Amino acid sequence: MNLIKRHIYGEALETARQFRAVCIVGPRQSGKTTLSQLVFGKKTYFNFEDPDVEAEALQTKSFLQNLKEGAVLDEVQRVPTLFRYLQSRLDASSKRGQFILTGSNNFLLQEQIAQSLAGRVGYLELLPLSYAELKEAKMDGPVAHHIFTGGYPEIWQQKLSVSKWMAAYIQTYIQRDVRLIRNINNLPAFTRFVRLCAGYAGQLVNKDALAKSTGVDAKTIQAWLGLLESSYIIYLLQPYHENLNKRIVKSPKLYFCDTGLLCYLLGFSSQRALVNSTKYGALFENWVITEIRKKPF
The missing domain is CATH 1.10.10 (Arc Repressor Mutant, subunit A)
Known part of the structure; x- marks a missing residue:
């Protein structure tokens, strides 16, 4: 199966160079996971729709402490307690592109980011494939x-x-x-x-x-x-x-x-x-x- 190149690819790299974390939002199944793994494939990947991963993440402080190089956190809005600890983690280092957050609900993500991560996160919106991308x-x-x-x-x-x-x-x-x-x-x-x-x-x-x-x-x-x-x-x-x-x-x-x-x-x-x-x-x-x-x- 050949991956279809997304036009947002370059913007994702640039956003990661500008912010300590990147948040990719968009509809379910629009390609957020594929994009994050393609662009940030060297980072450890966690999907919080997996009950075992979600349960592990609820032990929030120890969970983040083990992620020395950051991670891709998929459907992160399912673990709202994570954001408070993520704030202190990002404040402790000025390194860019530490964490990649994805979610299919803009309201829940914006609410959590506004409360805890404002100014630390760059936003990207990934919609379904465009006619130009398919062409x-x-x-x-x-x-x-x-x-x-x-x-x-x-x-x-x-x-x-x-x-x-x-x-x-x-x-x-x-x-x-x-x-x-x-x-x-x-x-x-x-x-x-x-x-x-x-x-x-x-x-x-x-x-x-x-x-x-x-x-x-x-x-x-x-x-x-x-x-x-x-x-x-x-x-x-x-x-x-x-x-x-x-x-x-x-x-x-x-x-x-x-x-x-x-x-x-x-x-x-x-x-x-x-x-x-x-x-x-x-x-x-x-x-x-x-x-x-x-x-x-």
Whole structure:
């Protein structure tokens, strides 16, 4: 299996030369682990989704003391106590690029870093594969194919069934990731809400309409939108207006971070069905927005 070169590679090296630690955030399965091991392969690797590794890390002080050369700490938001000890460890040495932190939940990571590691950590965001990255790997094809497939590396590299992969992805997200971030008791309502959001792709967010269709109140919808955005399922594009107050008051537009996931939630079973659909324009718009977000400036 050939690895697809990510455009963020050089930026990751430069960030490691500037900061004592590097934090790579992005959606689950976007390639954060592969990137961190490729760029920082000489460092010891720990995945905190492994229960044994997580239990070992809970003995935080002794765990960090044994890592003389630093380490790659994957899904580090699962061990929040680690950040306080990591602060003193980074303050004890001015060496750059000591620890590489990765996580699939931006909210939890930002909260912990803001409290303990502000000014010590450089941030990188790794989104699914861009059209340009696939084109360089000679795997691009028609735009409609990229919209339908999305950009998750595993699907492209192993030529997997998009619908089966996406079904497992959304189930894992709802059953595991959502519960880690927020205690949601009504998972069926939340699942319905995620699918309803797919129907709003490329449109202004109407919280009242979403609340009515989901069967919850508007405050819950607001919280759930924040949850989807912090875990890289959706992206809320804030309005631009010369009047700053209007920017704050006006509703944002809703986009999905991956069009393959969006197509799955909308029920498209083939690329042909997608192209012939009246929703193709909105999906193309969503794709353009995600490509702009992935482009380094």
